[in-house]
Amino acid sequence: MSLFKKLFGSKQKQEASGTGTDQRGKFMPEIKLPTDEKFTINFKKNGGKFLYCDSIEEIYDCFNSILSENNWTQEQVCCIDSKLSTTFQKYNFSKSNTCQNATLLLSPCENLVADNGAILISSNQIKESKLNDLPDNFIIFATTSQLVDTIGEGLRGIKNKNKNQIPTNITTIKHFSIKEENDFLTYGSSSKNLYLLLLEDL
Template sequence: MEESTTKEKILKSVRNALINKSDNPFKNTDFSSSVFRAQKEGPEVEFALNLNDNGGTFIYCDNEKGFTDNLKSLMDQQGWTQLASTNPQLNTLLSTAGILAMPPEKNLGFQVSITGCDFLISRFGSVLVSSKLADRNLFVGAHTHLVVANASQVRSEIKEALSALKVKYSTSLPSQIIMITGTGRATTFTKTLPFGALGSKNLIVFMIDDA
């Protein structure tokens, strides 16, 4: 009897393929090992190199005071008078150092945002952030995005960073997870599927040595 629909023909082909399985020609292939080259430098150095390769800027800070000193110098150079931020702990640190940071709704048309991050990924020089930290617009909406991170937040691979994220938010995962790689490039992972998003034109990461 002739099949009446294309669907039936496709299903029959699939059934036949499942019944008549061919031998795996790649039995000796190791799918568990990493396909990436081994990182030559320490994870912090690898992150800095890859971030710079992607058009970002890396600024090392000995401690929190070194961070605020570097930030004030940068603001003076660029002519920035205030920053957009919704992180209370970060805002307190900035306020103590005499740096003005305000929520974006009180700072319409903000050009510079400053946020923390969940993790840094050394392999790609990427910054992993989530909706638990701040509104998505602070990550990708500003012309310049400043990121404050500790050296202890560096992870070698994406897989390691995502695993650490699951531990960090074990009771409730963020609704959005965003990986920022260089300038103008960000990928958002929702709980359903990923989609591309434009990032900030300038990405500057301050890494505080918390060893």
């Protein structure tokens, strides 16, 4: 499954056949997009930066490129999640669990929500830290199997995976441009400069 092939391929087919949304009557039902395509469109609309990878080596290459592009060092990266720290064990990250002096948080997530292009996270990833207390810059590591259509579906998944102890501090990040904080529509939400490293696992 290639998100980019689906996304760009479907547009080309529409243009070639002339059956885009402009040709549809106003009473026709809306075309239901695949979950991955819908997430990609909404995530980019929210200002997120998206890197699709076929292998863990590609993930490392993209991660290095992000650090280089922003002049960030490995020591400025905080990774609270122990499993992800193991995946990125060749890097020299900040050892602090609070990310107090870090520039960047590297984190997994619970789910990627297609309906609004949001990232669903919980105490499994960020402990009891509030979003405002975490760095302004996030790199989220996720897999294609974590894509869900709605927040409700994501919450049910969290409940099913954690039957013994449901995580706390469940929240979504859906504004990925720091300047948006001045917009009254995003008042009270925490905007993050966010990169998504998405690994194909289906």
